Amino acid sequence: MTQTARGDVEIQSATSAESSMFESIDPRTGEVVGHHPIHTAAEVDDAVAAARAAQEAWAELGFSGRKQRLDQWRKLLAKRVDELAGLICAETGKPLDDAKLELVLVIDHLHWAATNAEKVLKRRKVSSGFLMSNHAATVEYLPFGVIGVIGPWNYPAFTPMGSIAYALAAGNAVVFKPSELTPGVGQWLADSFAEAVPEHPVFRLVTGFGETGAALCRSGVNKVAFTGSTATGKRVMASCAENLVPVLVECGGKDALIVDADADLAAAADAAVWGAMSNAGQTCIGVERVYVVDAVADRFVEMITERAGKLRPGGEPGANFGPITMPSQVDVIRRHIDDALERGGRALVGGEHSVRPPFVEPVVLTDVPEDSLAVTEETFGPTIVVRRVRDVDEAVARTNSTRYGLGATVFSRARGAELARRLRSGMVAVNSVVAFAGVPSLPFGGVGDSGFGRIHGADGLREFTRPQSVTRLRYRIPLNPMSFGRSKGTIRRMVRLVKLVRGR
Numbered sequence: 001m002t003q004t005a006r007g008d009v010e011i012q013s014a015t016s017a018e019s020s021m022f023e024s025i026d027p028r029t030g031e032v033v034g035h036h037p038i039h040t041a042a043e044v045d046d047a048v049a050a051a052r053a054a055q056e057a058w059a060e061l062g063f064s065g066r067k068q069r070l071d072q073w074r075k076l077l078a079k080r081v082d083e084l085a086g087l088i089c090a091e092t093g094k095p096l097d098d099a100k101l102e103l104v105l106v107i108d109h110l111h112w113a114a115t116n117a118e119k120v121l122k123r124r125k126v127s128s129g130f131l132m133s134n135h136a137a138t139v140e141y142l143p144f145g146v147i148g149v150i151g152p153w154n155y156p157a158f159t160p161m162g163s164i165a166y167a168l169a170a171g172n173a174v175v176f177k178p179s180e181l182t183p184g185v186g187q188w189l190a191d192s193f194a195e196a197v198p199e200h201p202v203f204r205l206v207t208g209f210g211e212t213g214a215a216l217c218r219s220g221v222n223k224v225a226f227t228g229s230t231a232t233g234k235r236v237m238a239s240c241a242e243n244l245v246p247v248l249v250e251c252g253g254k255d256a257l258i259v260d261a262d263a264d265l266a267a268a269a270d271a272a273v274w275g276a277m278s279n280a281g282q283t284c285i286g287v288e289r290v291y292v293v294d295a296v297a298d299r300f301v302e303m304i305t306e307r308a309g310k311l312r313p314g315g316e317p318g319a320n321f322g323p324i325t326m327p328s329q330v331d332v333i334r335r336h337i338d339d340a341l342e343r344g345g346r347a348l349v350g351g352e353h354s355v356r357p358p359f360v361e362p363v364v365l366t367d368v369p370e371d372s373l374a375v376t377e378e379t380f381g382p383t384i385v386v387r388r389v390r391d392v393d394e395a396v397a398r399t400n401s402t403r404y405g406l407g408a409t410v411f412s413r414a415r416g417a418e419l420a421r422r423l424r425s426g427m428v429a430v431n432s433v434v435a436f437a438g439v440p441s442l443p444f445g446g447v448g449d450s451g452f453g454r455i456h457g458a459d460g461l462r463e464f465t466r467p468q469s470v471t472r473l474r475y476r477i478p479l480n481p482m483s484f485g486r487s488k489g490t491i492r493r494m495v496r497l498v499k500l501v502r503g504r
């Protein structure tokens with residue numbers, strides 16, 4: 001494999017003869033969208049080696065040099081939004097406007113990462129403290145080297161770019177393994193980077209199935225940023241553990257929306273329905289549960305039922321949401337609905353008959369036991385479970401009784417911030433839904449089965465760096481305890497000093 005301006009493209013053309021290929025499919029029609037190589041472990045290793053060879057020059061560009069190049073890439077993305085949105089649409093089946101919305105966020109995040117990397121990561125002085133006051137102390141956030149990014153299919157540009165943009169801005173090279181369902185989007189991103197920044201082939205692509213992702217974990221990358229399901233996240237961690245490769249794990253969720261008695265009910269109903277049904281519910285931070293206080297529950301349920309009942313899935317322009325992108329997810333959704341109904345739940349909108357692969361119509365469930373699959377497991381479909389609660393304290397307790405802890409939503413006029421703080425989740429939107437994903441300076445990630453580590457914001461930049469601490473002796477003092485030549489009284493004097501200053 002040779003390294004050229006078009007980086008990943010060269011990897012593919014050089015290896016496609018040897019690799020077997022796989023197809024990416026339009027889930028709306030079953031039509032083939034593209035053919036992509038199944039990269040072997042040896043080819044993944046080659047891609048990582050090539051990325052590593054390019055990384056040093058990228059790091060040496062410094063923050064302003066990288067910003068200039070990432071800005072070029074951003075402008076190209078902005079110019080060709082329609083083209084990439086069309087491809088997202090073809091590989092996921094989501095409506096074109098939803099694909100465009102995803103790209104609007106991508107472009108803004110790329111801008112933020114490139115603009116803020118210097119401020120967050122550059123070398124800075126810190127206090128050298130009481131014992132070492134004769135030393136100067138600095139900390140600097142240096143790139144790891146090569147980051148392996150493994151992405152899902154549901155937001156095939158926005159989700160991986162939360163790692164890719166920030167890792168590149170921090171001075172790393174990236175080898176990206178997109179989902180087998182959306183390899184064309186990954187290819188487009190890598191090609192566009194190579195076009196905008198031809199002299200630095202630091203963003204490379206490998207494609208294939210889970211084995212290609214596992215090979216990336218074992219390829220000698222310096223860190224892996226994984227986004228996907230909790231089950232796969234555990235497998236990724238196990239592969240990375242073999243070589244003590246650090247991992248960032250962004251997994252699924254079972255996010256709840258709380259409706260307080262003083263909430264703007266129309267806004268809450270609108271947010272609940274959009275949060276649950278947009279992208280056919282295939283959103284890690286989608287709303288899957290609603291806890292509404294008794295006092296306003298009847299009106300709220302009426303509003304949500306009316307809104308959800310009007311939505312129609314489809315592949316044609318004007319449809320509210322598209323198909324279930326991953327065919328096997330249809331069975332999960334069906335199982336959750338059936339289990340809820342068998343266990344006494346009621347469907348206010350839709351029901352068993354709503355599952356019509358590849359589409360699922362909106363389903364609003366209520367009276368569902370809290371230990372049902374529809375309440376405990378990630379459904380990832382256009383379904384929502386609404387439950388009445390006595391008060392917001394019960395809502396908070398129920399929201400928190402999940403293994404997951406990704407996002408959450410609170411609708412309350414008076415107590416939004418207070419309730420948000422009591423939730424065991426990485427992110428909370430008050431009086432709107434998923435707003436935090438669109439704020440580039442906010443870290444994004446979860447706790448528990450939703451994973452750990454953060455993309456986005458200053459924390460997201462630091463995720464792709466290793467802090468390096470440096471001290472520099474400014475002047476010598478008579479008390480030097482770190483020498484075999486120290487006098488007998490040195491430690492005695494130091495103990496006296498520390499008792500005097502720190503012992504009170």
Ligand code: NDP
Pocket residue numbers: 150151152153154155159177178179180181208209210211212213214215217227228229230231232233235236239250251252253283284285326378406445450
């Ligand atoms: P998967 O876990 O099935 O796959 C994620 C990625 O991991 C894919 O690229 C997949 O490749 C790859 N992979 C599969 N097996 C392995 C392995 N053994 N080693 C390394 N990589 C592997 O998730 P989905 O693609 O189905 O995405 C949906 C999930 O992602 C949901 O649970 C959703 O909640 C979560 N998600 C989380 C987000 C967050 O930020 N927290 C954001 C978006 C989604 P392949 O596709 O080729 O099998």
